[in-house]
Amino acid sequence: MAAAEGGKIDPMHQFLIEPVGGSHWVVGGYDLSFTNSALWMVVTLVALWLFMLGGMKRELVPGRWQAAVEGFTGFVSSMLTSNVGPAGKRFVPYVFSLFMFILFANILGLLPFGVVPGVHPFTVTSHLTVTGVLAIISFAIVLIVGFGKHGFHFFSLFVPHGTPPLMIPLIFVVELMSFLVRPFSLGLRLFVAMTAGHILLKVLAAFVINGINMGPGYAALITLPSFLLMIGITLLELLVAAIQAYVFALLTSVYLNDAVNLH
Amino acid sequence: MPQISQIAATYASQIFWLLITFGLLYFVVGRGMVPKIVATVDAREARVEGDLAAAEAARLEADRTEEAWRADMDAARTAALAETNAAKAQAAQSAEAQVKAADAELAERLGHHDLAIANAKAEALASLETVAAEAARDLVAKLSGVDVTVDQAAHAVREVRAHG
Numbered sequence: 258m259a260a261a262e263g264g265k266i267d268p269m270h271q272f273l274i275e276p277v278g279g280s281h282w283v284v285g286g287y288d289l290s291f292t293n294s295a296l297w298m299v300v301t302l303v304a305l306w307l308f309m310l311g312g313m314k315r316e317l318v319p320g321r322w323q324a325a326v327e328g329f330t331g332f333v334s335s336m337l338t339s340n341v342g343p344a345g346k347r348f349v350p351y352v353f354s355l356f357m358f359i360l361f362a363n364i365l366g367l368l369p370f371g372v373v374p375g376v377h378p379f380t381v382t383s384h385l386t387v388t389g390v391l392a393i394i395s396f397a398i399v400l401i402v403g404f405g406k407h408g409f410h411f412f413s414l415f416v417p418h419g420t421p422p423l424m425i426p427l428i429f430v431v432e433l434m435s436f437l438v439r440p441f442s443l444g445l446r447l448f449v450a451m452t453a454g455h456i457l458l459k460v461l462a463a464f465v466i467n468g469i470n471m472g473p474g475y476a477a478l479i480t481l482p483s484f485l486l487m488i489g490i491t492l493l494e495l496l497v498a499a500i501q502a503y504v505f506a507l508l509t510s511v512y513l514n515d516a517v518n519l520h
Numbered sequence: 521m522p523q524i525s526q527i528a529a530t531y532a533s534q535i536f537w538l539l540i541t542f543g544l545l546y547f548v549v550g551r552g553m554v555p556k557i558v559a560t561v562d563a564r565e566a567r568v569e570g571d572l573a574a575a576e577a578a579r580l581e582a583d584r585t586e587e588a589w590r591a592d593m594d595a596a597r598t599a600a601l602a603e604t605n606a607a608k609a610q611a612a613q614s615a616e617a618q619v620k621a622a623d624a625e626l627a628e629r630l631g632h633h634d635l636a637i638a639n640a641k642a643e644a645l646a647s648l649e650t651v652a653a654e655a656a657r658d659l660v661a662k663l664s665g666v667d668v669t670v671d672q673a674a675h676a677v678r679e680v681r682a683h684g
Contacts, residue, residue: 272522274530287532294530295537302541311555315560317567330557349558350550358545384525386534391542454525 266466268459272383272452294387297379297466301362301448323345329357333506340510344517348510351398355391356506363451363498367491382501383451392444394511403516414519443508450501454494461487652677 276290283289312326319327333353359382366380373450379386403411413494416425417431462481468480653674660668 269521274526274534287536288529289536290533291537292533293528294534295541298541302545305545306549309549311556312557313553315533315556317564321562327557330554332617334558340576350554351546353554354546354550358542370668381538383523384534385537386531387529390535390538413682426666448523452521489557 266459267464268456268463270460271377271379271455271484277433280388287400293377293379293383297362297365297381298387301358301365301381304365305357305361329353330333330518331435336507336512337510340507341514345510345513348398350512352509352513353505355395356502356508359391359447359505360499362503363502364495366451366455367498369492374440380451380455382447383455385448388448389440389444391505393442395505395512399512402513403519406490406517407519411516411519414515416423417520439512440507443505447505450486450497454497458487460495461490649674649677649681 258290274292274294276292277296278291281290283286288506301489309326311322312330314320314323316323316360330349330353333356334349335469337348337352341348366378366383368378370376370378370397403414407413412429415429415436417432464483465480465487468478471479593605623668650670653670656677657670657673660666661675
């Protein structure tokens with residue numbers, strides 16, 4: 258491992274962004290290099306595209322692959338229908354793209370590509386810039402749909418039904434704050450969950466490696482339990498990968514419901 | 521933490537490539553493929569629903585046909601029964617009429633025979649009286665020598681017979 262310098266394993270090294278091939282592309286003062294992060298975005302895109310391609314046979318009686326793809330589209334469209342109502346069908350392309358991108362990025366980041374020499378897996382969704390942009394896109398769609406559909410009446414979202422007139426200014430401010438916090442909580446939740454899981458896995462992996470290096474006694478005492486724990490945590494992280502993608506898509510559809518139906 | 525410490529150096533590249541990949545994903549997969557897959561699922565559901573409705577309609581039709589068949593059968597059975605009864609009644613009636621006719625004929629013939637017998641009897645009785653009168657006249661003539669007429673003898677015979 259590149260991070261194992263002098264016997265030390267840096268659990269943060271996995272999050273380091275560096276240009277593929279080492280060349281920086283600076284365009285108009287901005288560094289738009291094709292980094293390892295961009296590479297894994299492309300890998301996610303291609304993997305998802307290939308997965309979806311298997312569902313495009315459009316047979317009356319679906320095969321296994323087509324049934325899997327239809328399961329995902331059905332899952333997203335039923336989530337939108339149950340949260341937003343019939344108007345939610347409009348958002349299926351966006352929420353599906355969001356859900357599948359996060360899900361594939363999370364799972365690809367967990368897969369043990371590191372066993373192939375020279376390949377360093379990278380979790381795109383463990384970066385605040387990525388999750389933040391996705392959260393901002395979701396929030397922007399909510400604002401555009403909300404103001405586009407209801408105009409200034411959209412502000413009535415911040416005054417729940419049955420609020421006493423005296424309380425309206427205070428409630429308005431509180432509701433507005435909670436509304437404005439949404440993109441941050443949305444982006445931070447995914448970023449923190451993925452980062453924490455990957456750090457935990459890397460720390461445990463360091464225990465396993467260092468335990469082996471320190472001799473058989475330490476190996477039995479440290480490596481074995483750490484390795485067993487790693488197996489469990491890896492399974493848990495696979496679950497978290499799916500749950501975080503679901504939470505992101507679910508919250509987006511809940512917010513879209515506010516924008517479309519105003520409570 | 522590279523996510524924070526590298527943010528100033530990498531945000532442009534991150535956002536740029538995310539917008540490219542996510543944009544491609546949205547337009548190619550989200551807008552291009554997902555509606556087709558959803559349409560396939562919807563078409564399948566509509567097809568299944570249509571097939572189920574057709575099967576239900578066919579079942580109802582079959583029920584109706586069976587009901588009509590049963591009604592037809594019932595009507596035919598009733599008609600056959602009525603016809604049988606009518607034929608039976610007619611047969612009984614005609615048999616009765618025939619028996620009656622035969623009875624009448626027999627009675628008529630019996631009547632004729634009775635009449636003939638009565639005639640014969642009367643004739644016989646009449647001839648018996650004549651014979652008796654002649655015998656009585658002969659007896660009287662032989663015993664007393666009195667010559668009585670046949671009419672007187674017959675009168676006497678009639679008197680004897682009447683007083684028994």
